[in-house]
Structures are given as structure tokens and as C-alpha cells.
Amino acid sequence: MSIAHIPCRPQTLCLKPDATLMEALRLMLDEKINHVPLCDGDGRYCGVISTAAILQELIPAGARGEHGLSDLTFAGDATRLLTAHLHDLEARTVGEIAKTATPVLEENCPTLEAALLLSQNHAPLPVVSADGILRGMLSLRAFLDYLLRYAEAEHAR
Amino acid sequence: MHGNATNLSQVIFDLSPLLVSLVVFVLTYALIVTEKINRAIVALLGAGVMIFSGVLHQSEAFRGIDFNTIGLLTGMMVLVAITQKSGVFQYVAIVATKAVKADPWGLLVMLAVVAALFSALLDNVTTVLLIAPVTLLITDALRINPYPYLFSLIFASNIGGTATLIGDPPNIMIGSATGLTFNDFLFNLAPLAVVVFLLTLLPIYLIWGRKLKAAPEDRAQVMAFDEREAITDVRLLKQSLSVIALVIAGFVMAHAIHQEPGTIAMFGAALLLLLRALGKEAETQSHETHRTFAEVEWVTIFFFVGLFVVVAGVEKAGALSILAERIVEWTGGDYAVTAFAILWVSAIASALVDNIPFVATMIPVIHNMGASFGADQLETLWWALAMGACLGGNGSLVGASANLVVAGFAERAGQPIRFLPFMLLAFPLMLASMAVSSVYLYLLYL
Numbered sequence: 001m002s003i004a005h006i007p008c009r010p011q012t013l014c015l016k017p018d019a020t021l022m023e024a025l026r027l028m029l030d031e032k033i034n035h036v037p038l039c040d041g042d043g044r045y046c047g048v049i050s051t052a053a054i055l056q057e058l059i060p061a062g063a064r065g066e067h068g069l070s071d072l073t074f075a076g077d078a079t080r081l082l083t084a085h086l087h088d089l090e091a092r093t094v095g096e097i098a099k100t101a102t103p104v105l106e107e108n109c110p111t112l113e114a115a116l117l118l119s120q121n122h123a124p125l126p127v128v129s130a131d132g133i134l135r136g137m138l139s140l141r142a143f144l145d146y147l148l149r150y151a152e153a154e155h156a157r
Numbered sequence: 158m159h160g161n162a163t164n165l166s167q168v169i170f171d172l173s174p175l176l177v178s179l180v181v182f183v184l185t186y187a188l189i190v191t192e193k194i195n196r197a198i199v200a201l202l203g204a205g206v207m208i209f210s211g212v213l214h215q216s217e218a219f220r221g222i223d224f225n226t227i228g229l230l231t232g233m234m235v236l237v238a239i240t241q242k243s244g245v246f247q248y249v250a251i252v253a254t255k256a257v258k259a260d261p262w263g264l265l266v267m268l269a270v271v272a273a274l275f276s277a278l279l280d281n282v283t284t285v286l287l288i289a290p291v292t293l294l295i296t297d298a299l300r301i302n303p304y305p306y307l308f309s310l311i312f313a314s315n316i317g318g319t320a321t322l323i324g325d326p327p328n329i330m331i332g333s334a335t336g337l338t339f340n341d342f343l344f345n346l347a348p349l350a351v352v353v354f355l356l357t358l359l360p361i362y363l364i365w366g367r368k369l370k371a372a373p374e375d376r377a378q379v380m381a382f383d384e385r386e387a388i389t390d391v392r393l394l395k396q397s398l399s400v401i402a403l404v405i406a407g408f409v410m411a412h413a414i415h416q417e418p419g420t421i422a423m424f425g426a427a428l429l430l431l432l433r434a435l436g437k438e439a440e441t442q443s444h445e446t447h448r449t450f451a452e453v454e455w456v457t458i459f460f461f462v463g464l465f466v467v468v469a470g471v472e473k474a475g476a477l478s479i480l481a482e483r484i485v486e487w488t489g490g491d492y493a494v495t496a497f498a499i500l501w502v503s504a505i506a507s508a509l510v511d512n513i514p515f516v517a518t519m520i521p522v523i524h525n526m527g528a529s530f531g532a533d534q535l536e537t538l539w540w541a542l543a544m545g546a547c548l549g550g551n552g553s554l555v556g557a558s559a560n561l562v563v564a565g566f567a568e569r570a571g572q573p574i575r576f577l578p579f580m581l582l583a584f585p586l587m588l589a590s591m592a593v594s595s596v597y598l599y600l601l602y603l
Contacts, residue, residue, distance in 0.1 A: 060293065060294050060297040060298075061293045061294075061297060061303075061566070061569050061570035061571070062289070062290035062291060062292070062293030062294035062295075062297065062566075062570075063290065063294065064569055065569055067286050067289075067290065067566075068290050068569075069247065069290045069291065069294060071244065071387075071389055072294075073383075073386045073387075074247065074251060074382050074383050074384060074385075074386035074387040075294065075298070075382055076381055076382065076383060076386075078298065078378060080378065081297060081298055081378075084297075084300070088571075
């Protein structure tokens with residue numbers, strides 16, 4: 001059995017790589033989602049942007065990355081340090097920080113393999129056709145919901 | 158065994174050991190310079206070829222490795238890996254910032270002083286890894302350009318590292334190879350480091366310092382930083398500072414107690430590991446010790462191991478004694494000219510390529526000059542090498558590993574340090590520091 005029967009979030013919710021980070025943030029807040037896929041002009045998948053990636057851009061540079069400060073308690077309630085970088089989101093594109101190493105699920109990916117990848121990534125994964133066209137995003141919730149319904153149907157039989 | 162080894166290269170390659178060793182040496186250094194393959198891999202491969210080709214026997218290769226340098230580097234890396242978890246470095250940086258009331262120019266000077274002092278006692282890469290993040294946080298809060306601060310951080314770390322035996326790898330190698338003590342380095346190089354540091358601040362002030370301004374509300378925000386909150390583990394802090402103080406006291410008294418710095422640093426590392434492990438369950442001890450050892454920069458350690466063997470190969474084949482003779486010939490056998498030549502060539506070479514392989518090669522070359530000048534007359538040449546190799550690292554972005562680490566932080570802050578613009582200012586500043594070093598060398602030693 002493959003994931004072809006599992007409903008995924010439609011591909012209409014996607015951004016071009018030249019969209020700004022602010023556009024991505026507003027879209028995700030409006031749609032109450034944490035991940036948006038990126039597609040080129042032909043609809044080919046080319047990465048994913050997340051609310052976590054945008055929040056990382058708001059954190060002071062000294063605390064980012066492997067060797068950044070791991071504890072900012074000493075800075076107190078410095079909310080302004082976070083909001084100060086909000087305007088930078090208008091000037092930067094999602095293509096600059098999009099995650100491109102996220103695993104991609106092919107439309108006919110077996111459910112067991114999809115379960116493994118979803119559990120390892122803790123995030124929705126893009127579903128693409130054989131020629132790389134984005135079909136949608138498969139969330140953990142949609143996947144588990146499908147599994148539950150499938151098991152109940154089996155049980156009823 | 159020895160003779161058999163030499164014969165191998167003659168039988169298999171039908172070449173003289175001198176030629177084989179030179180080819181291996183040049184290829185190894187060329188590959189290191191291109192940075193296409195990790196430098197530790199290149200050095201270890203070069204070392205392997207030196208042995209397989211018969212230039213060196215394995216036992217000679219092992220004798221070529223300076224385990225005092227390896228012990229000193231590894232011991233200090235372990236000490237720093239544990240100490241940094243206490244938050245003491247952020248604490249000092251915040252205290253320094255508040256001491257100048259977060260005034261932008263005062264902040265630049267204070268952070269540079271802190272970086273120079275830490276660099277004198279720790280390795281430069283560690284220093285900038287600890288100071289750069291807090292520098293970026295403070296400049297972010299003050300809404301000022303971090304570039305001048307990061308530029309000063311690079312210079313301060315390289316200048317501070319010049320001041321002591323343990324401040325910079327070239328000094329560690331020179332000290333280990335010559336028997337010059339911690340105090341010798343401190344008394345001979347620290348005064349120069351202070352002068353160069355102060356003189357370097359002048360152009361930085363003229364270029365950036367005068368224009369640095371911060372809004373009162375932003376300064377107030379930085380003044381509200383609580384340095385006590387930066388200390389994450391008071392017990393660890395006390396243990397770390399006590400052991401580091403003991404280790405530094407050990408370096409100062411090393412000559413009197415007849416111990417090498419490598420032993421002192423490794424013993425200090427073992428002591429701090431023990432203090433940290435006391436009272437913890439076996440599993441926790443094992444986990445923490447494993448994590449601490451994982452933070453040792455093994456790439457650097459293995460790079461040193463490989464280089465020592467490669468240099469031992471060319472040394473044994475006689476190439477370095479020939480080079481030493483040629484240098485003395487070129488300088489007309491004049492001691493002062495030789496010292497200045499070593500100073501300036503070391504500086505320019507260290508600005509353009511990694512100073513570690515350069516110094517590893519120059520040490521036996523200078524030892525061989527003992528034949529011309531007398532083995533007990535080489536001290537000035539060692540100081541010239543130390544000054545040139547350490548301060549030369551300021552000349553370009555690739556001149557020292559610490560420079561590249563700071564450049565990585567600058568990139569993250571959206572203020573990338575580009576190779577050419579950096580060099581346009583840094584190289585003349587480095588040359589100025591060499592001019593000061595020349596005067597210092599002339600007045601004190603020649």
C-alpha cells in the first residue's frame with residue numbers, strides 16, 4: 001500500500017523562492033500552519049520554509065548556530081532584540097533560508113517508508129510526482145488519521 | 158632497521174632520500190595550501206608516505222613527533238572545553254561592557270582587551286569562539302555595526318596570543334623545541350604585544366571609533382544585562398578557575414620544578430576531569446568525559462602529528478640543514494640581517510598560508526643555523542620567528558584559523574568580512590606591527 005490514498009494539503013499553498021520571509025510568515029499565520037513548500041514557475045518542488053526557520057532569523061546573531069550563545073537568561077526581557085529584526089523579513093527571500101535537505105515522498109511511496117520518514121523529521125513532508133511536481137504536503141496528523149481509519153475499517157471487516 | 162629503511166626508497170624509487178623527502182614535503186604543503194582536502198588528512202598521508210618510501214623508519218617518525226606540543230594543546234583544549242560551560246567568558250565580557258557603560262568605543266577597547274588577555278592564556282580559536290557571540294549580541298542590542306568589533310577581535314586575539322608560550326601554536330612549538338620557558342616568552346614578547354596592541358587601536362579609532370554611536374535607550378538595555386545570570390554553574394566555575402590558576406602557576410614554575418608544559422597541561426586537564434566527575438554516577442561520568450573529549454579539536458592535533466613526521470623526514474634527509482646554510486649565505490652570515498629576514502619572511506608567509514607548517518619547518522632550519530652562529534646564540538632568531546609567525550596571522554583573512562572563525566560569525570550577522578577589503582586594511586596594519594617588531598628586536602637584542 002502506498003500513500004497515494006492519503007489526503008495531503010493541496011499544492012495551491014506554496015510560495016515562489018523569491019517571496020519575502022514576511023510574506024511566508026503572514027501566509028503561515030493566516031493558514032495556521034508551520035511549513036510551506038516552495039515551487040518554481042513550473043510547479044517543481046524546491047524546498048520548504050518553516051515558522052521555526054523564520055524565528056531563527058529573529059534571534060540575535062550571537063545566539064544562532066552551532067557556536068552561538070546557548071543561554072540568554074542574562075539579557076533579561078529583551079523582546080526588542082527580537083522585534084528589531086522583524087523588518088529584515090521584508091528584505092530577505094524564502095529561497096535564502098529554505099530547507100532543501102528535507103526528505104521528499106514520491107506519490108507512490110509505501111506507507112511504512114513514509115511513516116519512518118515522518119517520524120524522523122517531526123514535520124510535514126512534501127509529496128512529489130516522478131517528474132518533481134509538487135502534489136502537496138503530507139502531515140503527521142493526516143497520516144495518523146488515515147492509519148486509524150484504515151485499522152477501524154479492517155476491524156469492522 | 159634504519160639502513161633498510163633508507164634502502165627502500167633507493168630500491169623502490171631509485172631516488173635519493175633527499176629528493177623523495179622534498180617531493181613529499183612540497184606536495185604535502187601544496188595540498189595544505191589549496192585547502193581542497195582536510196589538512197589533517199593531507200599531513201597524515203604525507204607522514205605515511207615519508208615512512209613507506211623509506212625516508213624515515215616508524216621509530217624515527219615517532220621520535221619526530223613533539224609530544225610536549227601535542228600534550229600542551231590537548232590539555233588546554235580539555236581545560237577550556239570544561240571551563241566554558243560555566244559561562245565565565247560571557248560573564249567577563251558583560252562586566253567589561255558595563256565597566257565602560259556600554260559606550261561603543263569603550264566597548265570596542267574593552268572587548269579587545271578581554272580577547273587579548275584570554276588569547277594570551279588560551280588558544281586564539283577558542284577565544285574568538287567565546288567572545289564573538291557575546292560581541293554580536295551586544296552590538297545587536299546597541300544597534301551598531303559589528304564589523305569594527307569583529308575586526309578588532311581578530312587583531313586582539315592574534316596580538317594577545319603572541320605574548321605567551323601558550324597563546325598561539327607557533328609559540329607552543331618554539332617553546333617546546335627550544336626549552337624557552339613560559340616566563341621567557343612573557344618577559345620577551347608580552348611588552349611587544351602591549352605596544353602593538355595599543356598602536357593598532359589608533360587606526361581603528363580613526364577609521365571607525367570616532368563614528369560609533371549608540372542611542373541612550375539601547376545602552377540602557379545593555380546595562381540591564383545581568384552578568385551573574387551568565388554563570389550557569391558556580392561549582393564548575395570555582396573548580397575550573399582553580400585548576401587553570403594552578404596550571405598557569407605550573408607554567409610559570411615549570412623550569413624550577415623540572416616539568417614540561419605538556420605534562421602540566423595534561424595533568425591539569427586530568428585534575429579538572431576528576432573534580433567534575435566526583436560524586437557523579439559512573440554513567441554520568443562516562444557521558445561527560447566522552448563529551449569533553451569530543452570537544453578536543455582532533456583535526457588540529459592530527460594535523461600537528463602528521464606535520465611533525467613530514468618535517469622530520471626532510472630534516473633527516475638533510476634538506477633543512479642545506480636550507481639553513483643557504484639562508485646564512487644570502488644574509489652574508491650577518492646575525493642581524495638573518496633575524497630581520499626571519500621576522501619579515503615569517504610575517505608575510507604567515508599572512509598568506511597557515512603559520513603552523515611554516516613554523517614546524519623553520520624550527521629545524523633555525524636549529525641548523527647553530528652551526529654558523531653558535532647553538533647558544535639563537536634566542537633572538539626564535540623571538541623573530543615567534544613575532545613574525547604570530548603577528549603575521551593578522552595580515553589576511555586566511556592568516557590564522559581564528560580569523561576564519563570570526564568571519565563565519567560576521568557572515569551570520571549579515572556583515573560578511575570579505576577577503577580583499579579585510580586585507581586592504583589588515584595587511585598594512587600587520588606590516589606596521591612588523592616595523593614596530595623590527596625596532597623592538599633591534600633595540601633589545603641586536
